[in-house]
Amino acid sequence: MAHIAVDIGASSGRLVVGEIKSGKLVIEEIHRFANGFVEKNGTCYWDINHLLHEIVKGLAEAKKQGYQSVTVGVDTWAVDYVLVDENGNRLQEVVAYRDSRTDGTIEKVSQHIDKKEIYQKTGVQFLSFNTLYQLYEEDKELLQKAKHILLVPDYLGYCLTGRAVTEVTNASTMQMLNVKTRDFDQDLLNLLSLKRSQFPPFAEPGEELGPLLAERFPDVDLPECRVMTVASHDTASAIAGTPGQGENWAYLSSGTWSLLGIESADPVVSELSLEDNYTNEWGVFGTYRFLKNIMGMWIMQEVRRHLPVDFTFAEFVDEARNVEHFRQFVDLNDDRFLNPSNMVKEIQAYCQETNQPVPETAGELAACVYDNLAIIYAMAIRGLETMTGQAIDRLHIVGGGANNALLNQLTADMSGKTVYAGPFEATAVGNIMMQMIASGDIGSLEEGRELIRHSFPLQSFVPKEQQAAKRIEQFDQHRKGEKV
Template identity: 50%
Template sequence: MKAYLGVDIGASSGRVMLSQRDDTGKITLTELHRFKNGATLQGKYKVWDVDGLLKEILTGVAQAKKQGITQCTLGIDTWAVDYCLLDAEGKRLGPAIAYRDDRTENAIVEMNQVFPIAQIYEKTGIQILPFNTLFQLWKEEPQRLAQAQSLLLIPDYLNYCLTGVKALEKTNLSTTQLINLKTDDFDEELLKVLNISRDLFPPVVEPGTILGKLNAAQFPSFDLPAVTVIAIASHDTASAVLATPGEADENWAYLSSGTWSLLGSENATAIANPESFAANYTNEGGVNHTYRFLKNIMGMWLIQEVSRNFDGNISFAEFVELAKKEPAFAQFIEVNDNDFLHPDNMVTALQNYCRKTQQKVPTSPGELARAIYDNLALCYAKELKELQQLTGKPLTSLNIVGGGCQNEFLNQLTANASGLTVYAGPVEATALGNVMMQMLATGELKDVTEARHVLKQSFPQKVFTPQSNQAVPLAAYEKFLQEGAIQHV
């Protein structure tokens, strides 16, 4: 029985997952090792402990050996946009600075004075966000750039540490805002603005490319199986969308629900026009040369941070039960407001927002949770309407995958607000997309259609239909966002 290891690393935690196909052909998924992750302040920057992440990956791979796995493949997915710079000897130059560091706070304004933001979007089709790689490189220390001989995004760097092969996987590379939609290559004008040579970037590879063998001799303290490393769809959302079991003959949208909510559709061509620019939609690369036309929405980050502010004494399940007891739609909140990107205290940030907009201030854990869930559902519904307008495709359903799909209360609120049937699951979409890409690369699965069919058989979804008796003030919410008006409902 073939074995596949999916290394799935998010902003707060990571896992090494073992996947195989059982006697019935269904995909199985078993957690071998889980570990914490997070950006910490070192000196003047918030940085990732990439050396620590590498050790955790090796710990998980060694665990596979303990369970009798002597040969397997491995793929790594992480968040997007962050990178490591390497010198001429292939050694890392300084830390991997995190996208939540505030060094790029004014980067968009500064860049716009040199190269119009609208033109950047027209070239790249990528949503304008201050932490995109483009803006990080704009604010990079000149001395580090001058020394750098190569740049690798985080999963590419981890692959390099394991195999010695430098390569940039295409789906993750697409998020950098450095790739021209028309040429499908680095945009020379943008590189010129950054004063960066094309030579800084290693070869680009498609998801499913076999990179090589894990060099076990470099890690003598770990008892490792024989591992073939594959460049899977290494942006976690690309893997999650691959594991979204939408029907090929239907117009379905997806919502990858985790720290961020990524809402969009899978398209054969990019959509980069003034309307999509105004709506701040992005065109990220997907498997089989598709585009993930989506929008970043501040998702479970909001409730995660509220939980942290309560010292983790209230579980997410308890937040849901407390929220159910509170009145619906007591306030409107723009969940993507910059005040919520990296506040010192999310509870205070939410309360200050409501004070500023002259609304009822949530104080109890239940009121705070209800405000978050209500406004996430309203935001999803608004964006689904806009998505239909931008794509010209009437949507038939919304597929929610990832950890956030376990929140059945929010799933039902979203179905009510959007008027669409919501399919929830699989929970482990990113890890499953990771191992599915490995199965596709090795011939275990024939194509994406078969992969999604097998996935649906392996992990049945839960269905939420709109409840017509539930009043949803979507029009009032949209007016609030447009005009800043307070609508009492």
Template identity: 50%
Template sequence: MTKSYVAVDIGASSGRLMLGTIESKKLQLKEMYRFKNGFTMENGHDRWNIDSIIHEIFLGLEKIKAAGYEDVVLGIDTWAVDYVLVGMDGKKIQDPISYRDARTKDAMKELTSDLPKSYIYKKTGIQFLNFNTLYQLYEESKDDLEKTDKIMMIPDYIGYVLTGNAVTEVTNASTTQMLNLREGLFDKNLLDKVNVSQDQFPRLVESGTILGNIRHKWHKEFDLPETEVVTVATHDTASAVLGAPGENDHWAYLSSGTWSLLGTELNVPENGEMAFKENYTNEWGAYGTYRFLKNIMGLWMIQCVKRELNDEYSFSDLAELAQQVKPFQQFMDVNDERFTNPGSMIQEIQTYCKETEQTVPETPGELAMAIYSNLALYYANEIQKLDKILGYKLESLNIVGGGSNVKLLNQLTSTLSNIEVYAGPGEATAIGNLIVQMITKNDINNIADGRKMIHDSFEIKTFKPESDKYGNTLQRYQEFLENKGRVTVQ
């Protein structure tokens, strides 16, 4: 009998439950339930309503049972770095604070004035982002930490509520910037610096660990199928990379969603001087791999613009309007902190262009093209850096996630990077989540077989470079970044 698998895939703006089955050696995927997500101001901070998220998961499982699925396997992935503090009574102390909250604005600067960045990077191999868990804990309420029995990453906490069993899954734990690359454990010196201890984290486990069945008490409250929970690659990017088919030996990936995660898969971490200088990360992947990548501002910018335009335009509408606008009318450093959580993304983009004496985008199409063309420029710049750090030329780029559907962005990226782009699957995160479950339950032999099945099951579109179409645009953009916006666009 064909097993039924459920991927609970939760992002910053929405969550969904995706049903996966294997039929005729192909992966079949069906969205069964979707719900909205987001943070709100509560007790002075931007927080996630974690109880509401869990409630929505139960409602989704009820829908799945109503559709005739009595027995399922389930895995959970979410965004990284955020956590829940759990008290001695086994309950959350407060709703978790979002990584976009302003509390960590100066935390990295303060902490690294005492512990040098080079020291932290040598230990962890993790990039410096001011919202990493290390800096969140540095700013955490001392009173709350004193009450804390366990610190759980968001997907681990959800799994704990569902099953009663607590673990710390490594792909998400690595994003904390507190795991020691050499020891494979949380680093004591870094934990001491933020006033937490090793025993406050549940035991570390690898992706593919069986967590347990949903507790009996939840079956009394909701009409649920029999559900076995597998701890998958719980960081959504780790799942997305597993869901990328990979076309050759030297392939790169771009997980294109709210964030853009650009990198490659390594068997040995790369935390040398050049990687440190360029702020590349070595997040732990499933099955003994490392995700060597760079965090880049992603579709968050266009998501904000769409919302500010009262959702009058769909994402495909905005991409179509952008195609009617000449690209590269302005250069932007899309990773500038000012774009992380502005009051108005449209105003922030326009102010940035005024300050750098560039053409100010006004219309929806101009704003969309400004975002897409600068994302493509940033990607191309980072691919060049990746080649230098790795010591070999990457042969292809596999774009997965929602951004893989934006043809304009894919083509601009291929041309500027002079690299062949394979776009798809769009649902790579949910697919990667399912693949780990299927390997754990022996329906797939290994990740290589899983990726082959992905390639055979979903449409992958190819984009080839349009040679010399944009002249020295990338070089001028690189000069712009080096001079911090003081080069006027020609």
């Protein structure tokens, strides 16, 4: 049987079909579409109807290509939600996490429940757009009318099948689940005046959600579809699709965001992990993704958007190879880079304010971003080793950012770890793998990862840089406002 991953990110979505042929997992993209939030009356929204339309359109394309019977799994980004009334109707447009409504909300919430207590309960890092803070700012009348509060992939699954669930890997990003009880924390629900019943029952990755209700789409010729609950947070799918083996490896899921961490049997909740803002998100088969959330290729997407000449991402890499590196040290995790009106000007302003050379050309801007991401990655790995007591000797970079050989090498240089890049389509691969496990095509996560290693080439990068410690020290001094 063929399996279709519906993989939707912040800037695009696609449907990818996967099958085992001659002992290898073979994937093919069959439909791609644009995504992005739009601003209306000062609020940023997703077009959720557009996403559902494109999913159905992609499934119709699968039927045209001869796929009569398939399984389907949906993954998207995290934290954003949909309010649904008792009749199954959506109560409002879906607000995007980069909206400014939660600016300062962490401080508001911490006046009711101390940040340390929230972290001890949830083990989740403090990000201004976490669902906890979005719901705190939500219209209280709308919240009371909501029968279901569904994260985006769960809502799309609900539209396809009529069944409402709360998939655990995505739900864990909300900063509302208690790591001890593995359920919604009652104190946080009370703070929001919400009931546990407004969140549908949990579903684990690898469960069958139900058949697609073709009668809801009478004008479309669709294949017979069994919808599966996969790791619906795209990062959780990407980590499931990471070909790590044994121990002492870390992952970097490199896309719009960079998620760097380890797969752990237990959460890591400590004073140090709180101080350094590491998070414990739930993974497949009861694991935890202990990781650091880092600004990723979003920075370059925005740099590209605001340059007068359009560069491809490959051209940015070529331009960056021809300029001097490590001329600027910029903390790209600063909130000022979350959604500035002009990313180029924001980077340049940061450099001016910190008395550093101002990057002007495309190559200088790209080098600035790549250099500092590599440093931030290296510091995050060092943090992982300190907090877990586990030595890391190799880093698997997966996702679209793994195509960037220059950044891969810089990351190896700064971290001192051997980097393995690939597969580039790890999210779709992990999505498909969980469908295969649910369908009985493969028996376990380990078997799935062995299949991935056998099916996709990996490129290795060995550390070469001799001044990594100096670069990291310079970065840290700038971040702390010290004179270099």
